[in-house]
Amino acid sequence: MVQTPRRDGPPSVHHVAARAGVSLATVSNVLNHPERVAEATATKVRDAIDALGYTPNRNARALASGRTRSIGLVVSSLRNSLFTDMVTGAQTAARAEGSTLLVTNSDNDLEAQAEHLAFMESTRVSGILFASMTTSREQVEAVRQHGLPVVYVNYEPDDVDACSVIVDNEQAGYVAATHLIEQGCRRIAFVSARPDWQPVARRRVGLLRAVAEHPEVELIDVDAEDIDPPGGTDAGVRIAAMPPGQRPDGVLGVTDLLAMAVVTELRAAGIRVPEDIPVSGCDHNSVAWGGAVPLTSVTQHGEEMGAEAITLLLAELAEGPGHVHRTVVLGSELIARESTLGRARGAAAQAATKPSDPRRTEA
Structure with missing residues (x-):
């Protein structure tokens, strides 16, 4: 006669073995190597597991296997x-x-x-x-x-x-800058911080490539000191304070949080977005999709x-x-919204937007 262990908590492998009338090793094989156990015996063990409501202890199995x-x-x-x-x-x-x-x-x-x-x-x-x-x-x-x-x-x-998986951040900077140029911008402020971060550095490379293709376009670097909203707030205040003749006529924020904060400060200073200064982000943060002026950005997948x-x-x-x-x-694709197109064109662009294909490549 098999003696059933005391139940002071959840059912254990010992309870399963006792109920099925088999050894602990047999229960272990059913759980981990069922091919080693005769079907009739395995059925008895599974019936015992179902009857007791036993759940394998993952921590114990991790200790045994190492992972x-x-x-x-x-x-x-x-x-x-x-x-x-x-x-x-x-x-x-x-x-x-x-x-x-x-x-x-x-x-x-x-x-x-x-x-x-x-x-x-x-x-x-x-x-x-x-x-x-x-x-x-x-x-x-x-x-x-x-x-x-x-x-x-x-x-x-x-x-x-x-191994690594990345978005083409150079392409992201390029398509965002190209879009601003296509809107007529000729003095583009690049609001950024943390140039040591790879995504930031690569977006700037893409921006520089777009500017190099248009000799009439001037680039103005604006150091935000921080990639979060406080950095964008400070940058926006400084841009708004520039004399109209020296002020940029387009802004690209290396992150959407920076760009959103710039939009807020420009509007607070009476500068219209996008009529006076179109503004784009670059990392498609969902926080920037709504708000008073939905932000143009680039997909990151x-x-x-x-x-x-x-x-x-x-x-x-x-x-x-x-x-x-x-x-x-x-790949990265531009999602144009009101911050660069205006309300009517932005709404039309959103209505026409379809889910993008990330265009996967491997190296």
Whole structure:
């Protein structure tokens, strides 16, 4: 006669083994290697699991295997919808593959970022998606040297051999600047900060390429000191205070939050947007889609980036040492709104807008 263990909490594998009349090893094989167990025995174990409502202890299985079915995602800032979109895309893709997603937000703090990477490793995740604005090589290598794969998201490393998925930020800067030029702008202010951040630097490269194609266009760099709204507020005040003859006739904010704050200050000073100064953003933050003056911006395909990153990570896990690292590049498309087109044209443009194709390329 099999003695049933005491029940002082949720059913355990011991209770399943006792109810099915089998050993703990047999229950473990049914859960992890069912091909090793005779069908009649496996049926008894599954019936016991169903009757008891037993759920496998994932933590215990992680300790045994060394890894969980979880994937970590460390993002720079959840204030920007680009990163919340990444979370959505990665979570959907991970779930479809039977994995869960753990998310931490470093809020652009490198010390917090290092702590979050260490935390992810301590939870025995299978791998990490790393959405940083800078290379952070030492932080990443500290994790990878323990055999944990890391996929960069929204950043293409040039000093680390790793997979990455990015949006073509040079193209983003180019199409935004070209659009302003097409609206008749000839003195374009580029409101930006943190030139050391790769997306910022690449957007500026694209802007410079567009300006170089039009010799009659002058570029005015406006240092915002901060990529968040306070930096845009200060930049907007300074632009509004310029004499009309020296004031730019177009503004490109390297982020939508900067551009939105500039719009607010220009309007507060009696300067019309876009009639006097068209303003565009560059990272398609959903916060900027509404408001008094809906903002023209450039798509970033956050959900697609998150999903592609999961695909790259799972491929690396499956392929092991023979895996060849690669970079997936998604295109950028302009979404024109009222801040550059005016109300009537902006409404018409929105009505005609169709879902964009990220135009995936691989290197």
